[in-house]
Amino acid sequence: MTVTRDELSPAARRLCDAMAAGFPGPGDAAALRAAVAAGAPGRPAGPEVASVYDTTAGGVPVRVYDPAPGAAGRPLAVYLHGGGWVMCGPDTHDALCRALAAxxxxxxVSADYRLAPEHPWPAAADDALAVLLWARAEAQRLGCDPARVVVAGDSSGGNLAAVTALRAPGMVAGQLLAYPPLDASMGSESVAAYGRGYFHTAAHMAWYWDQYxxxxxxxxxxxxxxxxVMGLPRTLIVLADCDLLRDEGLEYARRLGEAGVDCEVRLYPGVFHGFLGLPLPAARAAVAGxxxxxAATP
Structure with a gap:
């Protein structure tokens, strides 16, 4: 008899299986959007933030989280949500944005960028850049330092954050990339290792790339x-060890480091793609980090 050890923690495995059981296969954007709107099992609510309001930024709807209205000189993060460029939005990522701000x-500033397949590339990337330009222009009014504006995002939003940093040289003080898809070829070893059985499947990822x-x-x-990639800003890459996208993040970190970019990788064992928004110790540690x-953005 062959015994295969599960690389997920017991708590992560329970969440992974529960989420996968209620998640449609690729091919129907409406069904996928309905599933994410229903929420992941046990997803925690975010903390209170002093001011939360919706507005527009460069023509893009955004939600602004300000933990200390009236303060000055703070960093400002343009946050780009995940969801395969097809689903999710400020509502699904409200708790995470609240936690980061608090x-x-x-x-x-959480961007409600246009989604595929109705709005394929480069719509989402153009919206992300528009929000960044708005954030730079409005930073002082928001009590922030224009030189401390960063781009951040998870999953497909991490892709958009990385793309925005490439498109706006010298305008971004940092990039925070959580388990980003960075290469549409999907040729890494982690795709083969974690493409099935860990919630986010290779079949889903390939379909998302096609829609985008x-x-x-x-x-x-x-x-x-x-x-x-020389000249890119200081970078934090947050990765889940049991994720088909893991190796893309590690390879990007290697390239950034070789180019002299200040890049840090934090790889969390025992968790799967999308873990930041889940009630897991690794998620709490990752968000706090x-x-x-x-906060340390220079």
Missing amino acids: ASGAVV GGDPAHPHVSPLRAAD AAAWL
């Missing part, structure tokens, strides 16, 4: 294909 003291569109070799689609990194 723990870091930074203003967090664009040239897979273009660096503003696949940032790992960028010819030159990300908030501390954000």
